Amino acid sequence: MYSLNKIIESTGELVSAKVFGKEQNRIFQDNFNSIWEKQRDSKLNIAVIGEFSSGKSTLINTLIHRNLLKTGFMVTTAAPAYLFNGRExxxxxxxxxxxxxxxxxxxxxxxxxxxxxxxxxxxxxxxxxxxxxxxxxxxxxxxxxxxxxxxxxxxxxxxxxxxxxxxxxxxxxxxRNSLPEKMVIIDTPGVNPGKKDSSEHEMRTRKILEDIADTVLILFPADSVYTQTFEDFLNKNAARFMKHAVLMITMMDRVQEGEREEITEFAREKIKNKFHLKDPFLLSCSAGRAGKDEYWRSKFQKAEEQLMDNLRKKRERILAERTAGLLDNLLQEMNKTVDLKMEEITQKESRLREASVPNLRRTLDESYKEREWKIRAVKKQFKKSLSDDKEAMKVQAVAKVREELAKRKKRLDITKYVQNEKGLNAAVTESSQGMIGRAEYYCDLAGKKTLELKKELDEILIKYYGTIGAEAENEVQGRHAGSDVSVINSLIGNAITDVQKQENKNANSRDKWAAGIGIGVGLIVGGPLLAVGGLFLGIVGGDSLFVESSRTKVLNSFSAALPEIADKIEALLIENVNSAVTEQSNRLAAYKDQLEKRYQSVYDQIVGNIESQKAAVMKEKSEKEEIKEEIRRLKMNLEQWKRSR
Known part of the structure; x- marks a missing residue:
């Protein structure tokens, strides 16, 4: 049979294997270190705990045979005091x-x-x-x-x-020798001294129970033998001590002799039931009367002998129970760790089964058809809106030319206007901006629809597997109608050049005709001298006579050219939008195919990861089974050691 020291050493080797996570390993190592230190330090730290005025200081004074600690109803211990056997x-x-x-x-x-x-x-x-x-x-x-x-x-x-x-x-x-060897008594603050100090006092006592105490001596005053507040404190802070705690009812002299046994049994049953103890070690005494009354002195001496004998036997048993608790925690954490990992893998497999798309290609094809018509609808919307823009453009262009011609009073100005290709270009280009802008909008719309529909296709699989589709482009890559403004300007320029040539020809004919009339009239009326004057008058008169006709012809020629210009602009913009819509539709189709490949790749990766994780956990489980078997063996040896003691 293993000795307790050997069992503790073997437990330390298990803890040192560090088979858990970093934080859990640290907790187990700290727990073992406290056991190891307690094994090397043979002192037994006994915390005396109780409620305010439960007789802690009086009991300790009687045990050490000196009125050292202050007692009295109004005195409240606020700082713990540690009592040792001294060397002097x-x-x-x-x-x-x-x-x-x-x-x-x-x-x-x-x-x-x-x-x-x-x-x-x-x-x-x-x-x-x-x-x-x-x-x-x-x-x-x-x-x-x-x-x-x-x-x-x-x-x-x-x-x-x-x-x-x-x-x-x-x-x-x-x-020296005032206490049994290696025994340390800790006088703790009362745990309910009143609202003002209760939290601070309770905190100090709790700290001792957590870090220092090996066992506890719990006092219950006979005139208030059991309270709910003290039960709550014990449940919260001293539950691990209750199995081997020494329980003592104090101040028994304050109750009638006939009630003492009844009070003792009441406290015993309460403690048994509330803390699930088989046979609690319960004593009773009146420490305050032990120095004054022979009856209570003998009672106290008997209780003291039982108390000290019980405490002497506790040290090794406490070490054994702490070791057993650590082994239980190791085993529990060992099972929990593997079980949690297997549960995670099972959940992943379940989610994968639920998320699987039986026929991915058909699913994506159907979704693509449902969405592709939204892009195609852009063409129909554009053609309908463009007809209104086209008519508006014609009216605006004629009005602009009419407005400009109305400002000209001389034929020369009209000729310059006709020859100013930029001016006529501007008239038509500015008027056609509505058509160009509308085309730009629908080209952009086709691209934006593609982005939206790509995201919708993504969502078919994202809801199962997270973001597995390719990211949608941040910018629209379709043809942009605005890039064809130069082509439109070229069309307008060609048309205007034709009008310009015609009007120059008309202007030259009018000049010659007006000069001939002037010369003829001059010769008939007054001879050569007047002929020169007639020529001058003919030129000036020709200007005045034909300026309105020239202006009207320019406007008519320009108006006649507009339908052809408008038709060509319309055809070009429609071609652009059709091309953009087709391109975006093709891009959506390509994206569907890309998504299918991407999905399959991610799906295979997920399956592979799960299988890899499962294999790792099964290997870990096999390795931990050996450790679990060692823990079970140590627990069995510990139980045999307890029975032998």
Whole structure:
């Protein structure tokens, strides 16, 4: 059969294997370290806990045979005090200061006087005296006023809040052999001292239970033997101690003799039921009367013997139970880790089955057909809107030319206007902007529809597998009607050039005709001299006579050219939009094919990942089965050790 030490060592080897996650490994290592330290340190830390005025200080005073701790209904211990067996034949107190690391106050009695000394730790086991007049030092540096007597100083440090805040730890070293060997008693703050201090006192007691205590001595005053608030505190903070706790009903002298047994049984049943204990170790006494009454003295001595005997046997059993608890946690976490991973894989496989598309190509084809008509509808919408733009363009272009011609009063201006291709170009181009803008809008619309429909196709599979489709383009790549403005300008320019040539020809004919008339009239009427005048008058008169006719012919010629220009612009824009729509439709079809390939690739990858994860977990499960078997073996050895004890 394995010894307890060997079982603890083997448990440490399991913990050191670090088979869990980083955080869980750290927790298990910390738990084992506390067991290992407790195995090396043979002290048994016993926390005495109870509610306010439950008799903790009185009981401890009676156990150590000295009225050291302050007692009384109004006294409330606020700072824990640790009572040790000292190495000397006298009692002394050592208090570590909270805000001065390595600084201590030592208090003892010498020749009937209380000595207070301040010193500092300078190294392991090395100390330097700061002041032999510790009272003055503590008053100057910590602003505390220590009383004269040792007991009063201890009461001051443990019950006065200003002093409590200055003390990190208060250790009381009793004269040697005052307590059973290796036993440390911890006087803790009451857990319900009142609303003002309750949370702070409870926190200090909880800290001791979490980090320091090996076992607990729980006190229940006979006149208030069981309260819900104390039960809640024990459930929350001391549940792990209840199996091996020593329970004691104090102040039994305060109840009638005939009620004592009834109170004891009431407390026993309550504790058994509430904490699921088979046979709780329950004692009763009246520590306050033990020094004054022989009956209660004998009762207390009997309870003390049972208490100390029980506590002596606890140390190894506590180590065994802590080790067993750690082994249980290791086994539980081992099962949980593998089970959780297998459950995750099962869920992934289930989601994959639910998400699978039986016939992907047909699904995508149907979705493509449902969406492709939205792009095709762009052409029909454009043709319908373009007819209104075309008629508006003709009216606007003629109106602009008419407005410009109305400003001209001389034939020369009209000729320059006719010859100014940019001017006529501007008239038609500005008027055609509505048509061009409409084409631009529908080309853009076709591209935007493609992006929207790509996303809709994506969503067919995204809802199953996340984002697996290719990302849609950020910019429309279809043909843009605005890029063909130069072609439109060229068409307009050609048409205007034809009008210009015709009007130049008309203007030259009018000039010659007007000059001939002027010369003829001059010769008939007045001879050569007047003929020159007639020529001048003919030119000027020709201008005036034919300016309106020329203006009208320019306008008519321009109006006649407009339908052809408008038709050519319309044809070009329709061709552009048709091309853009076809291109976007083809792009959507290509995207559908791309999506299908992408889906299949991702699907295969997901399946491969799941299979790989499953194989890894199965391997891990096999490896952990060996560790689990070792844990079970150690637990069995531990149970055999417990039975042998």
């Amino acid at each position: 034949d006298y009692l002394y107190i050592c208090a570590a200061l909270a805000d001065r690391k390595g600084y201590f106050i030592k208090i003892w009695e010498d020749g009937g006087k209380t000595v207070v000394e301040a010193y500092k730790e300078t190294g392991p086991g090395l100390y330097k005296t700061l002041s032999k007049d510790g009272r003055s030092w503590i008053e100057y540096n910590e602003h505390l006023q220590f009383p004269e007597k040792l007991e009063d100083i201890l009461a001051y440090m443990t019950t006065v809040e200003d002093a409590v805040k200055k003390m990190e730890k208060i250790e009381i070293f009793l004269p």
